[in-house]
Amino acid sequence: MANSVLLPVENGQIRKTINEFLRDLLSKKIVEAVLAPIAHPAGNDIVQSLVSDAKYLEQADVFAPVLPVVSARIVSAITRLAPASKKTAVVMRPCEMRAVIELVKLQQAQLDNLVLIGVDCPGAYSLDDYKQFAVEKSSDDFVKAWRQDKEDTKLRAGCQICKYPVPLTADLVIGIIGADQKDDLLLQADTEKGEQVLEGMGLTIETDGEIAKQRESAVEQMLSRMAGKREKFFEQTGEEVGGLENLSAIFASCIKCHNCKTVCPVCYCRECFFDSPTFDLEADRYLGLAEKKGAIRMPTDTLLFHLTRMTHMGTSCVGCGACEEACPSNIPLLKIFQLVGDRVQELFGYVPGRSLEDELPPVAFKEDELEWIGEK
Numbered sequence: 001m002a003n004s005v006l007l008p009v010e011n012g013q014i015r016k017t018i019n020e021f022l023r024d025l026l027s028k029k030i031v032e033a034v035l036a037p038i039a040h041p042a043g044n045d046i047v048q049s050l051v052s053d054a055k056y057l058e059q060a061d062v063f064a065p066v067l068p069v070v071s072a073r074i075v076s077a078i079t080r081l082a083p084a085s086k087k088t089a090v091v092m093r094p095c096e097m098r099a100v101i102e103l104v105k106l107q108q109a110q111l112d113n114l115v116l117i118g119v120d121c122p123g124a125y126s127l128d129d130y131k132q133f134a135v136e137k138s139s140d141d142f143v144k145a146w147r148q149d150k151e152d153t154k155l156r157a158g159c160q161i162c163k164y165p166v167p168l169t170a171d172l173v174i175g176i177i178g179a180d181q182k183d184d185l186l187l188q189a190d191t192e193k194g195e196q197v198l199e200g201m202g203l204t205i206e207t208d209g210e211i212a213k214q215r216e217s218a219v220e221q222m223l224s225r226m227a228g229k230r231e232k233f234f235e236q237t238g239e240e241v242g243g244l245e246n247l248s249a250i251f252a253s254c255i256k257c258h259n260c261k262t263v264c265p266v267c268y269c270r271e272c273f274f275d276s277p278t279f280d281l282e283a284d285r286y287l288g289l290a291e292k293k294g295a296i297r298m299p300t301d302t303l304l305f306h307l308t309r310m311t312h313m314g315t316s317c318v319g320c321g322a323c324e325e326a327c328p329s330n331i332p333l334l335k336i337f338q339l340v341g342d343r344v345q346e347l348f349g350y351v352p353g354r355s356l357e358d359e360l361p362p363v364a365f366k367e368d369e370l371e372w373i374g375e376k
Helices: 014-027 054-059 071-079 094-105 127-136 139-147 192-200 210-241 244-253 259-263 283-293 302-316 322-326 333-348
Strands: 003-007 033-039 046-051 088-092 114-119 172-175 185-189
Touching: 003 192, 003 210, 014 033, 014 054, 014 088, 014 139, 014 185, 033 054, 033 071, 046 054, 046 071, 071 088, 071 094, 088 094, 094 114, 114 192, 172 192, 185 192, 185 210, 210 244, 210 333, 244 302, 259 322, 302 333, 322 333
Parallel strands: 033 088, 088 114, 114 172
Antiparallel strands: 003 185, 033 046, 172 185
């Protein structure tokens, strides 16, 4: 049973309580650095920051409903060449954390000396919608509304039907689901690293498992409510994107900027096929194709690009939505990739980022998988 602590929140100040906890991690030398979302001085943006001076954590805002950069990419950039030499706490949303686990399996990140702190995720707005939100409200208001089960149609589509809004693989969980009192925060240690953090903070750990049981029940109820909405969403999406004609129409506005590939946390190839000389053609090649077909779309191969990406990373897609957020043509990439990813992952019985022990389907062979192929 996981070790848990209820952290009292005074006057509904969730953000202040979490920031004090993060500052204590540094000041008590439990860790030597913290990677966390920090509010930009402009007041309408959040910047992922690697902090070594505790005073900067006064501006941390882990529940700010925006995801400008997926932290898994930052963890990869920091640790891909060599593991962290100093103990570092990394505060992430569930989708970010699952992406980190996938990158570790793909040898693009290392977890040595990292303490993974996951937070329950109420969702995120688009960058533009967040700027307006930040003028009018705070993350405390946002969490309070979510705890009251108020539907928020401004959330990004994927966030509204997220399958895993709670951390699956974390050393320590900061929970807003299942706390005994509405204003309390739950600190749950799921690994030995997490237990060491709670002990180092001098917090009284609950040992009878009642808090963990209460949280588990609350999470199950929430996921059950979202399941029907998620299936309806996928049914509608399938009708919209099914068939080559529909896909071609949806991707017609693609300008082949590759933004989606660049921001995707699990699109990891150091040299992408679509950035290779394969697609560097001479003028006569283009003119020849145009003469043969009467007309060709420019830039070329946009549909091929997206179909290849779906094939390449469908098993590891965590539904973070970074691709859609980065698209200048407003293509609904999130729901397309979530639909494809969900179906592929279901086919292989695979949940990306659930565990380091789960082997990636592209590199693991099971004799009994896909037995239905070829059956009459």
